[in-house]
Amino acid sequence: MYECVSLNKKRMKDLKRLNDLSSEFNVLNEDFFERYDRAGVAGKLLERRRVRLLKSGSCCTGFIWFERYTKSTCRIRSMFSDEKDGLSAYRLLVESIGDFRNIQYSCTDNGLNFRMLEDLGFERGPGEIEMLIGRDEIMKALEEKPSSQPGLVFKTFEKGKDEGLRCWVQNDIFENSSRVPLSLSDIIHDVSQRYFLEGGAAFLYVGGDCIGYGQIVIHGDIPYLVNIGIIKGYRGRGYGRVLVKHFLKTILERGFDEVRLNVKSDNLAALNLYKSLGFSVDSETCRWQKKDKR
Secondary structure: OEEEEEOOHHHHHHHHHHHHHHHHOOOOOOOHHHHHOOOOHHHHHHHHHOEEEEEEOOEEEEEEEEEEOOOOEEEEEEEEEOOOOHHHHHHHHHHHOOOOOEEEEEEEOOOOHHHHHHHOOOEEEEEEEEEEEEHHHHHHHHOOOOOOOOOEEEEEOOOOOOHHHHHHHHHHHOOOOOOOOOOHHHHHHHHOOOOEEEEEEEEEEEOOEEEEEEEEEEEOOEEEEEEEEEOHHHOOOOHHHHHHHHHHHHHHHOOOOEEEEEEEOOOHHHHHHHHHOOOEEEEEEEEEEEEOOO
16 A cells, blocks of 8 residues: 655665666656755755655655645656556656646656656656767768758867857857847856867858757766858758768767767657667657647
8 A cells, every 4th residue: 555655764764765766767767865965954854844755564665755836737757666567656746736727847758758757647848858879870861962052061170269150150050039149258258178179069051151069078978079160041951961971070080989979859850860870869858748638
């Protein structure tokens, strides 16, 4: 028989065990104790009130940690259960947090949790996909017959000279109604960071006009392809493929064996391009929502 109970100091040991296992359900689950241990007395009390534990007999077998944003909206920061009947356990945990009209949860797919969330009544929103390509697939992509498009020139980004051009190009590439345009100070800050790879950023020109940009950054010794795109007036002509292949060549020249990138799950044109070049999906992160239909 299950029951959901509040967190008190006597149950901290149970929560610690479950918290340490929570990444098995979702690697984006947040670490409760990382936040709790930094809090003051009042903060610790508040965080304990945001936790519900699932009890089965005398044992705690699951927990949910949530945060209220508004009267009707909350976000699940972490949840986990090691019960064999996982669906029933997670259903009770979600129900235990109260009557919210909108419950949000960010999750990376592990083959089980996405199906579980669907069964619990969560709806999947647009997400982000991390893709990767290894040396063998890079070599295959570079063996393709070169583009016959004339007048294509790559120009390496130069610090202290090209920040304004990069700012303009990126704002054109990624312009949408919900995005705050980049400023020159944003670009200057970016190129001063440790992840910025000298010589790893480049513009694509055609007929003397700058039409695209991309760069390689380093996170934990792993190269990522970021900020890549073609300005609006030149899309659909194969320039994106040329741009990506340029950076794949740079990756090999720099001695790396793979490169990764992130792309919005609803950006079908980009997804199809990357897959056609040999990139494969490594993980997918989505924000899920459970809405009251009443």
